[in-house]
Amino acid sequence: MRKVGCLSLLVVLLAGIALFVVVQSWGGSGPAPRTLTVDVADGSTLAKAAAELETAGAIPSASRFRLYARIFGSGDPIKAGEYRIPAHASQSDILKLLQGGKALQRLVVVPEGYPSVLVHDALAKADGLVGSVPVPTEGSILPDSYAFQRGDTRASVVTRMQRAMDAYLVKAWAARKPGIAVTTPAQAIILASIVEKETGKPSERRMVAAVYGNRLRLGMPLQADPTVIYPITKGRPLGRRIKRSELQDKNGYNTYASPGLPVGPIANPGRASIDAVLNPEKTTALYFVADGTGGHVFANTLAEHNANVTKWYAIRRARGEM
Structure with a gap:
């Protein structure tokens, strides 16, 4: 009887050890030596995902x-996506990650006032996007952060x-104030692009508009310097002072050489600049110039x-800029 009791104790002990090993294997540190992308x-299916995880080195065995x-998991389905697996993530945490759908988020960021050539550059550099695309029409892009998955075009x-720009413009145009200077949504985008490039101070946008x-x-004439620069660089930085000949060049954009709006936008304006054009400040001011603090003084x-x-x-001379 003593031998039977000892044998039973041994079986229980071995079973306990086996269970401990399994639990540790499931909830303990995984084999990934560094952060992996899967x-x-x-x-x-779970089987296909497990095979991908094993190939990547995130788990020891699919x-x-x-x-x-099946034993320890919740039974919830896994979700498609690109996942970043932390170094030594447990198999339990990996399953929760896949079931929760917390996929890696890739972004293309378009700042307010970005010209389309720089939007094109950002798209070209975005790791994970595929295919080529021409430079978008100026003023057609709504500045924002756009999520994408690997393999998107x-x-x-x-x-x-x-589509985001179209949707926002429809909404903003419908809410425009009466008596504004622009008469079409297209004109609103053109003027908003100038406002965007003329001031980086949000509180000034409505006044500039x-x-x-x-x-x-x-x-x-609007006499906006950015409209002189645009046909030269298509929105990229000029890197020098504007030449007198460029101020006199009639090219459809130069608002020194011709009155009225330019023939098209000079950047992709953000929501705030569009709103400023459609709801400008009430003022009789006709002029503004930099004040040395990043803003402008109006007259x-x-x-x-x-x-x-x-x-x-005088400020510029004191700074050694003139």
């Missing part, structure tokens, strides 16, 4: 992973960016403006 394709998942991302609106009504008359320009030049 793709789970649409329609993948068959044991499936077995443990660049053309599909551009389509989402343009109002000045340009006042000038449009009076038939005055109703040319005499006031010239005095402000004199102050700005």
Whole structure:
């Protein structure tokens, strides 16, 4: 009887050890030596995902992973996506990651005022996107952060960016204030692109939009430096001062050489600049110039403006810029 009791105790002990090993294998540190990226394709079964995980080195055995998942897992389905597996992640945590659908999020970021050539550059550099796409039409992209998955096409991302702009413009145009200077959504985008490039100070956008609106009504040239630069660089930085000949060049964009709006946008304006054009400040100001703090000082008359320009030049001379 003593031998039988000892044998039973040994069996229990071995079973306990085996259970401990299994639990440790499932919930303990995994074999991944570093952060890994694993793709789970649409329609993948647990078996296919397990095979991908084993190949990547995230788990020691696909068959044991499936077995443990049936024993210890919740039974929830896994979700397709690209997953970032942390170094030494447990098999338990990996299954939860796949079931929770917390896939790696890739982004293409389009800042406010980005010209389309730089949007094109960002798309070209985005790791995971495939296919080529031409430079988008200027002003057709809504600045924002756009998520994508590995294998998405660049053309599909551009389509989402343009649909976002179309949807926002429809909504914003419907809410426009009466009596504004622009008469079509296309004109609103053109003017908003100029406002976007003329001030980086959010609090000034409505005031800058109002000045340009006042000038449009009076038939005055807008005299916006960014419109002179655009046909030269297509939105990339000029890297030098504007030449006198460039200020006199009639090319459809130069608002020094011709009154009215340019023939097209000079950037992709953000929501705030579009809103500023469609709901400008109430003012009679016709001029503005930099004030040395990153903002601008506004004036109703040319005499006031010239005095402000004199102050700005003094600031620049004191900085050694002139």
